[in-house]
Amino acid sequence: MNVTDKAPEDAPVPRRGGACLKVSQVIGRIGDKWTVMVIILLRQRRHRFNELKREIDGISQRMLTLTLRNMERDGLVTRTVTPSIPPRVDYELTDVGRSLAEPVKVLGDWAFQNLRHIAAAQASYDARTVGKAL
Amino acid sequence: MNVTDKAPEDAPVPRRGGACLKVSQVIGRIGDKWTVMVIILLRQRRHRFNELKREIDGISQRMLTLTLRNMERDGLVTRTVTPSIPPRVDYELTDVGRSLAEPVKVLGDWAFQNLRHIAAAQASYDARTVGKAL
Numbered sequence: 001m002n003v004t005d006k007a008p009e010d011a012p013v014p015r016r017g018g019a020c021l022k023v024s025q026v027i028g029r030i031g032d033k034w035t036v037m038v039i040i041l042l043r044q045r046r047h048r049f050n051e052l053k054r055e056i057d058g059i060s061q062r063m064l065t066l067t068l069r070n071m072e073r074d075g076l077v078t079r080t081v082t083p084s085i086p087p088r089v090d091y092e093l094t095d096v097g098r099s100l101a102e103p104v105k106v107l108g109d110w111a112f113q114n115l116r117h118i119a120a121a122q123a124s125y126d127a128r129t130v131g132k133a134l
Numbered sequence: 135m136n137v138t139d140k141a142p143e144d145a146p147v148p149r150r151g152g153a154c155l156k157v158s159q160v161i162g163r164i165g166d167k168w169t170v171m172v173i174i175l176l177r178q179r180r181h182r183f184n185e186l187k188r189e190i191d192g193i194s195q196r197m198l199t200l201t202l203r204n205m206e207r208d209g210l211v212t213r214t215v216t217p218s219i220p221p222r223v224d225y226e227l228t229d230v231g232r233s234l235a236e237p238v239k240v241l242g243d244w245a246f247q248n249l250r251h252i253a254a255a256q257a258s259y260d261a262r263t264v265g266k267a268l
Contacts, residue, residue: 031165
């Protein structure tokens, strides 16, 4: 499915190599849970790499590096290196990144409000599934 | 980061095995691009499995099965089997699934409006990166 099919003026944007960037790819990226958590933290203020690592439960150094590099490439964050010893690296949201913070907040609020529903649905599904397996 | 830390009355919901369901897990699930595309299609009307498969570019049978099973387990869709020959399987959004359609639409609209920004940022980043590698 390519949502852009319905609006020729917003056809997929050509990229190097002839590939196209689709809405589904953008959603796959920005819906990623690590990206969402970085955005939630950077909404408040700029953060250093190590602050982000400390505040995001369970993220590895490698995954945080990859997440931030993708976000920088997508134009969502800027990376500022201060040549102190040791060098200091700060990340902050760009204007585009900031405009994404609102939709992400709406999604986060929904998730927060529906945690119990979803946990209950999962328990009920698992109970039914176990019942079938017997 | 566990957003629920800040609201004891909304602490993580205990599940079997002592694990907890966190906002980040819910977002990781609902932000998944396949889930988003299923929701966008089911917003309009109920769909048969094969209709979903046909309309979602690039999804494999296995991935669609997995996506729908997770969504059923999370209480977002219902699955109705009509015992015809061959059996007919329909999926539709539950009320909770329907309540998710709005945040998902906000995210999808953002992605749609920012496709060009993001593609341009990527091209610019790639040009800078290539420049550095020379």
